[in-house]
Amino acid sequence: xxxxxxxxxxxxxxxxxxxxxxxxxxxxxxxxxxxxxxxxxxxxxxxxxxxxxxxxxxxxxxxxxxxxxxxxxxxxxxxxxxxxxxxxxxxxxxxxxxxxxxxxxxxxxxxxxxxxxxxxxxxxxxxxxxxxxxxxxxxxxxxxxxxxxxxxxxxxxxxxxxxxxxxxxxxxxxxxxxxxxxxxxxxxxxxxxxxxxxxxxxxxxxxxxxxxxxxxxxxxxxxxxxxxxxxxxxxxxxxxxxx
Amino acid sequence: xxxxxxxxxxxxxxxxxxxxxxxxxxxxxxxxxxxxxxxxxxxxxxxxxxxxxxxxxxxxxxxxxxxxxxxxxxxxxxxxxxxxxxxxxxxxxxxxxxxxxxxxxxxxxxxxxxxxxxxxxxxxxxxx
Ligand code: SF4
Ligand code: SF4
Numbered sequence: 001x002x003x004x005x006x007x008x009x010x011x012x013x014x015x016x017x018x019x020x021x022x023x024x025x026x027x028x029x030x031x032x033x034x035x036x037x038x039x040x041x042x043x044x045x046x047x048x049x050x051x052x053x054x055x056x057x058x059x060x061x062x063x064x065x066x067x068x069x070x071x072x073x074x075x076x077x078x079x080x081x082x083x084x085x086x087x088x089x090x091x092x093x094x095x096x097x098x099x100x101x102x103x104x105x106x107x108x109x110x111x112x113x114x115x116x117x118x119x120x121x122x123x124x125x126x127x128x129x130x131x132x133x134x135x136x137x138x139x140x141x142x143x144x145x146x147x148x149x150x151x152x153x154x155x156x157x158x159x160x161x162x163x164x165x166x167x168x169x170x171x172x173x174x175x176x177x178x179x180x181x182x183x184x185x186x187x188x189x190x191x192x193x194x195x196x197x198x199x200x201x202x203x204x205x206x207x208x209x210x211x212x213x214x215x216x217x218x219x220x221x222x223x224x225x226x227x228x229x230x231x232x233x234x235x236x237x238x239x240x241x242x243x
Numbered sequence: 244x245x246x247x248x249x250x251x252x253x254x255x256x257x258x259x260x261x262x263x264x265x266x267x268x269x270x271x272x273x274x275x276x277x278x279x280x281x282x283x284x285x286x287x288x289x290x291x292x293x294x295x296x297x298x299x300x301x302x303x304x305x306x307x308x309x310x311x312x313x314x315x316x317x318x319x320x321x322x323x324x325x326x327x328x329x330x331x332x333x334x335x336x337x338x339x340x341x342x343x344x345x346x347x348x349x350x351x352x353x354x355x356x357x358x359x360x361x362x363x364x365x366x367x368x369x370x371x
Contacts, residue, residue, distance in 0.1 A: 042278075042280065044280050044281060044283060044300045044301070044302075044303045044304070045296075045300050047299075048296045048299060048300065049296070072293065075287070075288070075291045075293060076288070076291075076293055076296045076297075076300060077286065078281050078283060078284075078285040078286030078287075078288050078300070079285070079286040080245070080246075080280075080281030080285060080286065081245050081246050082245070082279075082280060082281060085245055085277055085278075086278075110287070110290065110291040110292050110293075111292060112287075112290035112291055112292050113287040113290045113291055115290075116290050147355065150355075151355050153353070154353075173321045175321055180360065182355070182357040182358050182360075183342070183344075183358065183360070185355060185357075185358055186342075186344040186345055186347070186348040186354060186355075186358050187344050189348055189351075189353050190344060190347055190348065190351075193351065193353075208321075210287060210290060213286055213287025213290070214287065242320065242321075243320055243321065243322075
């Protein structure tokens with residue numbers, strides 16, 4: 001935990017925390033902190049950028065908005081909920097962090113996350129690595145054909161794409177089709193073995209959504225809607241996302 | 244699990260992990276289930292560019308894995324897999340990081356030759 005003293009000037013109002021409280025059910029309990037430190041002691045991000053979850057919340061309460069809206073710690077925190085889970089007062093620190101991320105001008109948020117979000121907006125595939133509908137179909141069919149031809153006993157292996165009415169609509173993280181396609185085959189074998197009625201789709205197949213991590217609500221929603229529409233258009237009953 | 248379906252759902256995956264590696268080979272880390280620590284790959288951290296901070300975050304997970312003495316760590320998702328794999332290399336942890344699908348197919352005897360990128364030499368040829 002950080003031992004740096006925090007200097008307070010004259011009484012400041014906590015505008016940021018109050019704003020976030022208005023958005024959360026029960027105000028995220030943000031005013032209920034007992035300062036017990038359970039959050040900070042189990043947070044792997046404690047100490048990074050001189051910050052920890054308790055300190056972040058206390059600073060928000062004390063109206064040190066400028067400091068907490070500036071700290072890069074909001075990008076070190078993974079929004080993992082460990083603090084919320086152990087907090088006796090169920091204080092939603094991750095939401096406070098999320099809204100602090102959101103307060104950063106979009107073009108000053110981490111470049112890597114932003115690029116992955118922007119890339120996903122390029123195609124209706126929602127792939128953060130920019131793989132197109134044709135790329136995906138080509139890779140899946142190619143890998144499937146090879147597995148069928150070279151692996152005895154798997155001549156009937158399937159990897160359906162755009163199969164209307166399938167029970168399960170399966171998303172796929174871009175990492176496999178783009179960088180290590182053979183890693184998809186074990187998954188197909190498992191689905192085949194259990195007799196699952198499933199399908200990939202050319203639209204909305206990308207499992208990842210970096211716009212969410214970027215705290216870009218509008219595009220986060222846009223991506224979820226594209227995917228949900230793809231599931232509906234195929235009439236699938238379950239949407240399986242592995243992320 | 245902590246953020247969505249909770250420990251009951253985690254128990255299903257733990258059941259699968261136990262079955263595919265065998266009860267005697269399953270080593271739990273401490274703390275576990277919803278008390279467990281995040282590995283540090285999520286929330287966009289792998290893409291955020293604060294590499295040093297990300298690895299510092301992952302030191303807790305590294306110590307947890309090393310304390311088990313296990314040769315393999317099963318990762319549930321892609322972010323975890325990338326992060327835990329990187330932690331093993333960076334901190335010279337020596338463990339292998341695998342996806343559950345790899346172990347399921349290995350235990351079913353159907354893991355193909357090209358599907359073994361993350362297995363160590365001890366398992367690389369098993370069942371071929
Ligand atoms: S665990 Fe909850 S009550 Fe305790 S210091 Fe953290 S936020 Fe406050
Ligand atoms: S959500 Fe953020 S602050 Fe809370 S335990 Fe996880 S990393 Fe720490």
